Amino acid sequence: MSQQAAFEGAGPIRAGHELPLDQLTDWLRRHAPNLGELQKVSQFNGGQSNPTYRLDTATGACVLRRKPTGVVLKGAHAVEREFKVISALRQADFPVPAPLALCEDEAVIGSPFYLMEMVEGRIFWTPTLPSLTPAQRSAHFETLNATIARLHALDVAAIGLDDYGRPGNFFARQIARWSRQYLEDDLAGRDPNMDRLVAWLPEHAPPDDGSVAVVHGDFRADNAVFAPDRAEVRAVLDWELSTLGHPMGDFTYHLMMYRLPPHMIGGFAGADLTALGIPTEADYLAAYCERVGRTPPTPQELRFYMAFNMFRLAAIFHGIKGRIARGTASSVHAQTMADNLAELAALAWAQTETTS
Template identity: 35%
Template sequence: MQNDFLMISPDLPRSVRSGEELDLPKLNDFLQANVPEVGTVAAVQQFSGGFSNLTYLLQTADQAYVLRRPPFGATIKGGHDMGREFRVLSLLQSHYDKVPRPVVYCETDDVLGAPFYIMTRITGVILRASMAPTLSLAPERMRQLSEALVDNLVTIHNLDISKTGLNQLGKPEGYVQRQVEGWIKRYQNAETDKIPAMDTTADWLRRNYPGDQAPAFLHNDYKFDNVLFASDEATGEPLSEIKGVLDWEMATVGDPLMDLGAMLAYWSEADDSPAYRNFNLTWLPGNLTRQEVVRRYAEKSGRDLSEILFYYVFGLYKNAVIAQQIYARWKQGHSKDARFGHLLPMIIELATKAANAIETGLL
């Protein structure tokens, strides 16, 4: 049973994709000059999950490390800021035990053609949407996992931003409006096809800013895909213990409900369209519904969620823009990853879902 589960995991490292190879001699020269204790990297593999930054497994004689770098051809600095992620991990080390230890950061393009950083590896199970067709977790286990995901988000939002020094990562005043205007501009810059629902959603967001929330530390891309669960030694199945949270490059300080809204925007349900269900595996039996996520977060955090519709709609819009940016990069020939060429239907699906939520007032 253990092997059956592990065989479907998309996060086992594989051969490096063509065009995304690392210059190993240059990398080893950099390591020898800056962190010789790491040793020499003898083998490199690549993790295939995700659509954003490229992630590699580095194997030395004594230990495995993980290297992160932006995708080739990327020009979206805010979404691929390796220095920010490295700084976040460094600040979190003493206050939140579910992050890998940062090892070294290279801010120049001289070594690998882009900034990158290296961290220790945390092993565990990541639940991705592609696993859903063959994943046979009991509904009770699936519910425990989704509850743990919500509770851990509350834990992150409860970190003392002054004590941890995390408050230096952003300016909470006017955060929501800056985000809305920024993502609208990003969409306009990356637009390839006319999607009316994107325009109507942008207009609605501008007219419906919510009241202020007490600022908190935000992961800014929190979902099953970025969480490592402990695994059962006998079966390999995920347990509700969260061992690590990954992908912190967009972390900041601001309205915590922006984080919750973003998670809800990924949270597909059983009666959603097939295209949207491909976005996550939260539609599997046992998972919390979006409304149950809201209720649990409100109960655990004590925050007012009366305006959660705004945050959910913005989360859908933001996800559509992210997909649009990736799709535009592929269409311009900057990426050879075939997955990126099939993103347009998902962009339309997200825009339509946002417009429907506005019309019905429902998540």
């Protein structure tokens, strides 16, 4: 099955993710009466962390994102933060779904949740965008590049997000956070390359240059809704990992697509970029740096960025493995992510030994 077929659309609610429809219907009547009566609920096939549902109502469709029930790691799955950031970004005219309502009362459906607009459009679950021509593909990659550059150019104070995270020492704090989550999740076990990276990364982080931006944390083609007929991003989705951070750290997470193998989410290493119309890694990085007015990273800095981001993604896979053990994994594809953990950790460690 292709990634597109596996992840797109919504289907029946999966076992363990059922919603108490009577309580939800009552809450909607009181807090979102303009939506009309709830008619149908289905669960989206994509997504790895926060269970996400399509609500069909008398006036159309909207999306519900909830924190998983059961035991979750401290600081994870903060849907309240997602609601805050998309509210601010919507006001700043950045492409995100319109926020509709937030419920922090766990008694309603068993965990906090929020509602947002259902943005219609096209999501490319396969990172090489195989249904497009080379010229169309080139335009879509150009748009992705411009969109993340636009995010990083926003004035965090002017849009009311200066308290959305702690400025400064971004890499040190992120390394500490993901190392802690990895080390504390006993149910997911340990990996030798992850252990090596926990020690290597703090010793090789570049000096803090004071750069602060709203960072998405998981910027990929499949977290963007494109217009169905042109290279326009209508909405950027999945803001669970967003915070204030270093823009180059966020962009190089996106840049990992060039180095991840095709069977890992978001990767196309080894693809014939020229034939596909996809810019080279160097050209894509240069285009971003020109847009935001940054000097491109040195080979040593890029080595760190790639190792850091692959470690971070591997820590996320490790967390998914732990959620499987706890019975709280939200995606039917969670086991595939967990199975890729060792390979990704090895690839992350390999970045520390490269010269470019």
